[in-house]
Amino acid sequence: MMGVVYTTFMDMVAERFSEDVLDEVLDDPGLSTGGAFTSVGYYGHTDMIKLVVRLSQITKLPVDTLIEAFGEHLFGVLVGKYPTLAEGRSSSMELLEVVDTAIHVEVLKLYPNAELPEFRCERLEPSVLHMEYRSKRPFSRLALGLIQGCAKHYGETLEISHESFDSEEQYETHFTIKRIQ
Ligand code: HEM
Structure with missing residues (x-):
């Protein structure tokens, strides 16, 4: 995971x-870096899991x-860091729909070794x-x-339900996102 994700978590x-x-x-003695993370470094994602588990303990x-709260916080930091990627999207639905096809595509151009999930939207x-x-x-x-x-960023209220279908090959979760106001 990119160092910026780690430093945002630490902040x-x-x-x-x-x-x-x-x-x-x-x-935590189990961390691969001995507990040192910089914004320009790149670290295995298991360190992030260890940090969150330790924070939970x-x-x-x-x-x-904790990880949900971190995601909410991270969105604001990412949009602040890469404002052009959210430009022209006027609602959370509009942004969420293009995370996979535009936003993460641009992230990958900037950081070819970024490890990103896949999203399919309908x-x-x-x-x-x-x-x-x-x-x-x-x-x-x-x-x-x-x-x-993302909802907070646009001042919207979303009702989100989710169901996971994790398998040996991958982690899979389906979200149904409904805009309330
Ligand atoms: C302007 C908006 C966004 C930007 C700039 C952005 C950028 C990034 C970056 C830089 C990473 C780290 C990649 C790495 O560590 O190798 C990442 C990971 C991730 N992003 Fe985004 N992202 C944005 C919006 C979103 C949204 C709205 C979602 C959720 C729907 C999302 C889901 C994820 C997830 C789950 C990961 C963790 C990697 C994984 O699960 O495999 N991103 N994103």
């Missing part, structure tokens, strides 16, 4: 919990809740989007948080 932990909690999280909050009704997540990495909860972050 969020320091901000929402404390520097002490962050130090404790990074003190320290804060006693569920892993899913607009079932003007205000209902079916979105299928597939990845080699188990980050569907991060996707859920990113979708929520």
Whole structure:
């Protein structure tokens, strides 16, 4: 995973919990880097899982809740960092529909070794989007948080239901996203 994802996570932990909690999280002997992450580096995604699991142990909050909150926060940071990628999209549905076909395509041009999931989208009704997540990495909860972050960005309320179909080959989650207002 890109270093920017790690540094964003670290900033969020320091901000929402404390520097002490962050130090404790990074003190995990199982981390491949000895707890050092920079925004320009590239690190295996298992380190991210270890960090979230450790944060969950320290804060006693569920892993899913933490990773979702991180996704929500990450969306704002990504849009701030790459504003042109969200340009011209005037609602969350419009943006979500092009994550796979435009946004992540551009990300891959900028960072050829980025590891991105695959999304298939179908607009079932003007205000209902079916979105299928597939990845080699188990980050569907991060996707859920990113979708929520997207809703927040546009000041919308989305009702999101999801169901997972993980297999030996891949992680797969189907989201049904309904715009309430
Ligand atoms: C302007 C908007 C967005 C930008 C610039 C962006 C960019 C990125 C970047 C840089 C990564 C890290 C790749 C790596 O570490 O190798 C990433 C990963 C990811 N993105 Fe996006 N993204 C955006 C929106 C979204 C949205 C709205 C979703 C969810 C629907 C999403 C789902 C994901 C997921 C789940 C991953 C983790 C990798 C995986 O699951 O395999 N992204 N994205």
